Amino acid sequence: MRARTALLLVAAVPLTVTVAATALKAGHWRLTRFPYGIRLEPLPRPDCPDCRGEGGWWTSGPYPDMEACWCWAERREVSLRLLPRSTGIDEPPF
Ligand SMILES: [Zn+2]
Numbered sequence: 001m002r003a004r005t006a007l008l009l010v011a012a013v014p015l016t017v018t019v020a021a022t023a024l025k026a027g028h029w030r031l032t033r034f035p036y037g038i039r040l041e042p043l044p045r046p047d048c049p050d051c052r053g054e055g056g057w058w059t060s061g062p063y064p065d066m067e068a069c070w071c072w073a074e075r076r077e078v079s080l081r082l083l084p085r086s087t088g089i090d091e092p093p094f
Contacts, residue, residue: 037082042075
């Protein structure tokens, strides 16, 4: 029974990694690694009819400003903590 479970895990891990990599590539996300986890941030879609992958456009008027496009600004950022944050108590001061 344990060998069967181990075999299923060996088969499932590469499949999970493949699905995650496909989702990242298809969803136009940027993966950022930081010391305690990862962050997924949306990127502008190259096929967007409004910004054409630029992520926004400049407004006109005396004070032009960059307006963010809906194709990335309305999607949520996802942060995943993989390790607990250090409290600093058990670390040396310098
Ligand atoms: Zn857009």
